[in-house]
Structures are given as C-alpha cells and as structure tokens.
Amino acid sequence: MGMTAAVIGGSGYGGGELLRLLLAHPEIEIGAVAAHSNAGEDIADVHPHLPDLAGRTFVDTAAAVASGAGLIFLALPHGRSAEVAATIPAGVKVVDLGADFRLANADEWARAYGVPHAGTWTYGMPELPGARAEIAAAERVAAPGCYPTAVSLAYAPLLAAGVIEPADLVTVAASGTSGAGRSAKVNLLGSEVMGDVTAYKVGRHQHGPEIVQNLGRVAGAPVTLSFTTTLAPMPRGILATCTARPSSKAGTDELGVGLAFDDELITGILRAFYADEPFVKVLPAGRWPRTSATLGSNTVHLQATFDEGAGRVVVISAIDNLTKGAAGQAIQCANLMLGLPETLGLPVTGLAP
Numbered sequence: 101m102g103m104t105a106a107v108i109g110g111s112g113y114g115g116g117e118l119l120r121l122l123l124a125h126p127e128i129e130i131g132a133v134a135a136h137s138n139a140g141e142d143i144a145d146v147h148p149h150l151p152d153l154a155g156r157t158f159v160d161t162a163a164a165v166a167s168g169a170g171l172i173f174l175a176l177p178h179g180r181s182a183e184v185a186a187t188i189p190a191g192v193k194v195v196d197l198g199a200d201f202r203l204a205n206a207d208e209w210a211r212a213y214g215v216p217h218a219g220t221w222t223y224g225m226p227e228l229p230g231a232r233a234e235i236a237a238a239e240r241v242a243a244p245g246c247y248p249t250a251v252s253l254a255y256a257p258l259l260a261a262g263v264i265e266p267a268d269l270v271t272v273a274a275s276g277t278s279g280a281g282r283s284a285k286v287n288l289l290g291s292e293v294m295g296d297v298t299a300y301k302v303g304r305h306q307h308g309p310e311i312v313q314n315l316g317r318v319a320g321a322p323v324t325l326s327f328t329t330t331l332a333p334m335p336r337g338i339l340a341t342c343t344a345r346p347s348s349k350a351g352t353d354e355l356g357v358g359l360a361f362d363d364e365l366i367t368g369i370l371r372a373f374y375a376d377e378p379f380v381k382v383l384p385a386g387r388w389p390r391t392s393a394t395l396g397s398n399t400v401h402l403q404a405t406f407d408e409g410a411g412r413v414v415v416i417s418a419i420d421n422l423t424k425g426a427a428g429q430a431i432q433c434a435n436l437m438l439g440l441p442e443t444l445g446l447p448v449t450g451l452a453p
C-alpha cells in the first residue's frame with residue numbers, strides 16, 4: 101500500500117461510495133474516517149454494505165485531519181469543506197467532493213450557494229482539455245458535481261469542434277435521490293418520491309454556473325445554458341438530455357470531413373474526442389444510455405443524434421451520480437495526483453439489473 105487516505109464526511113452517501121471503492125484500491129489504504137452526528141458509531145452499522153469495516157468507528161473531523169494521512173477526501177455539505185480545508189497542513193493532498201472550491205467567480209459562487217466564496221482549486225474533471233496535467237500537478241482538487249459531469253462531457257466535444265452554437269444550449273436532466281445526500285428531508289421520503297417525477301430548482305440550479313464555467317473554457321466563448329433538473333424515483337443515476345443548435349460551421353467543408361451534418365458526423369466527433377478515455381463510452385449506433393447500465397461504475401455513457409425536424413443536436417449522457425459523479429471521479433483525480441495509473445481501483449463495468 102502506497103498511501104493512507106482519510107475520509108471526512110464518511111457517513112454520507114458520497115463518503116460511503118468512497119469507502120466502497122477504496123476498499124478495492126490496491127495502492128490507497130483507508131485511514132481515519134470521520135463523521136459528524138455519527139462520530140463514535142461502527143462504520144458497518146452506518147454502511148452495512150461495507151462489512152470489512154465492521155469494528156472500526158467514525159472519528160470526529162479534527163481527529164481525521166490530525167491522523168497523519170497523506171491524502172484527505174472531503175465529502176461534506178457545501179460550505180463546510182472550506183473551514184476544514186483551512187486546518188489541513190500543506191503537503192497533504194486534498195480532494196473535495198463538495199462545491200466550495202469549484203467556481204472561479206466569487207460573485208457567482210455567492211449567488212449560487214448564498215455564502216462567501218472560499219477560493220478556487222484545480223477543477224477535477226480529467227477528460228476536459230488540459231485538465232489531466234493540471235490535476236496531476238495539484239495538491240488540492242475540487243471534484244465536480246454530478247450534473248456538471250454528465251452535462252459537460254456531453255457538450256464538450258461538439259463545442260471544441262465548433263459545430264454547435266454555445267449561446268443556445270438546453271439541458272433537462274433527471275437525478276436519483278442519493279444526489280440529495282443522506283440527511284432526512286420530507287421531499288425525499290419514500291411516499292413522496294415513489295411513483296413521482298418532479299422538477300426542482302427550475303431556472304436556478306446551483307450547478308448551472310459550474311457547467312457554464314466548464315463549457316465556456318472548452319468553447320473559448322460565452323455559453324448560455326437553460327438547465328432544468330428533475331428528481332426521479334431511483335436511488336442512483338443521472339440521465340441528462342443535452343440539446344444544441346448546429347453552428348454555422350456545422351456541415352460545411354470547414355470541418356474538413358466533407359460529410360453531411362448527420363448522426364455519423366456527430367458521434368464521430370464524440371468518438372474521436374474520447375478515443376483514449378477509459379471512462380467515457382460512446383455507445384454503438386442505436387443504443388441509448390440508461391442509468392441502470394452505469395450503476396457502480398466510474399463510466400459515462402453517451403449517444404447522440406441530429407433531430408432534423410427540430411434542427412437540434414441531441415446528446416444523451418448517463419452516469420452514476422455517486423461514482424463518476426462524485427467518489428469515483430475523486431479517486432480518479434487522486435490517482436493522478438499520486439502518480440498512479442488513473443484507472444486504478446475504479447470499475448468500468450456497471451452492476452445490472
């Protein structure tokens with residue numbers, strides 16, 4: 101074992117997924133695991149799917165910070181990471197699953213989250229252009245949110261190729277309930293969620309600015325996104341339907357391919373962009389992403405078409421919000437920061453049915 105990692109916020113859903121993946125990681129050993137209201141509890145009592153952690157108890161946050169771990173994962177509610185990060189000594193590598201350090205613009209952060217901005221860390225989405233080397237060189241990384249992963253990776257290849265209009269992106273996405281965390285909320289009760297799909301945070305979701313930040317960097321131009329989120333009656337998964345108008349460059353010889361603007365061209369751009377990416381799968385023609393196929397994997401499934409009648413490109417993206425959308429992505433970043441193979445300990449295959 102090369103490195104001991106502490107997990108702070110280990111009793112939550114993101115923390116539980118981190119622990120599940122780290123138990124199978126050949127180079128990272130689980131050190132102190134911290135909780136808040138569950139401090140002192142047996143880890144396997146809170147996470148019965150992790151029986152190998154029976155007999156180990158959650159410590160408090162300060163004890164985990166002081167535990168001497170060379171790597172710390174933070175899986176805390178928004179606003180909490182910043183105060184804990186300030187107590188972590190230099191030289192310790194930190195990956196934050198929360199939002200505190202994701203946005204570069206302080207005003208946008210304060211508008212989206214309602215508390216002052218704590219700063220900006222290296223953004224942890226290795227598949228975005230130039231990101232991998234920055235993550236590998238960083239001591240502190242802000243791992244992206246679940247929706248921003250699904251949506252940014254759907255649009256990025258087409259924006260980078262210049263074939264869609266950055267000023268007219270429209271996304272409707274559905275999330276499973278674990279995306280809202282483990283703490284009790286009335287709207288997450290089984291009797292509220294089962295048999296229901298509901299829109300929420302319409303027109304004001306906090307992930308809007310994060311997606312716009314990512315895609316603006318890829319496009320090299322201002323991006324406008326209409327982003328609507330819905331809650332689906334399933335524990336895990338995100339399905340994002342991402343549409344865009346073709347740009348004036350689409351279907352012209354400027355692309356250098358001499359092809360009509362059609363499904364083959366669009367999926368060809370996606371395939372070329374992700375040709376060397378172990379965790380992004382552009383599905384074969386005719387097969388559409390489904391959340392169930394991604395569960396437990398660190399994999400993004402993509403498919404695309406050109407809806408000629410509407411004059412819009414449609415890209416569908418599916419991920420497991422807790423894996424590629426949170427803990428898996430955090431470990432992918434940690435692997436890079438530690439100089440390990442990026443895929444170490446991370447499943448590509450899903451769990452079905």
Ligand SMILES: NC(=O)C1=CN([C@@H]2O[C@H](COP(=O)(O)OP(=O)(O)OC[C@H]3O[C@@H](n4cnc5c(N)ncnc54)[C@H](OP(=O)(O)O)[C@@H]3O)[C@@H](O)[C@H]2O)C=CC1
Nearest residue numbers: 109111112113114135136137138175176198279281282426
């Ligand atoms: N769920 C998801 O799909 C995703 C989550 N994220 C982000 O990851 C972070 C964790 O999310 P998630 O696991 O879902 O959240 P949960 O609500 O499930 O877990 C939160 C964790 O933080 C601990 N905690 C709560 N308050 C405090 C506090 N004041 N001091 C110290 N620890 C505290 C909790 O401890 P205890 O329960 O013992 O009180 C628990 O371990 C959030 O920032 C979230 O936005 C990012 C991407 C996806």
Ligand SMILES: CC(=O)N[C@@H](CCC(=O)OP(=O)(O)O)C(=O)O
Nearest residue numbers: 198199245246275276277279280
């Ligand atoms: C279903 C549900 O409520 N999902 C949450 C996702 C929160 C999340 O994951 O937050 P960060 O990625 O920003 O840390 C939401 O929509 O706010």
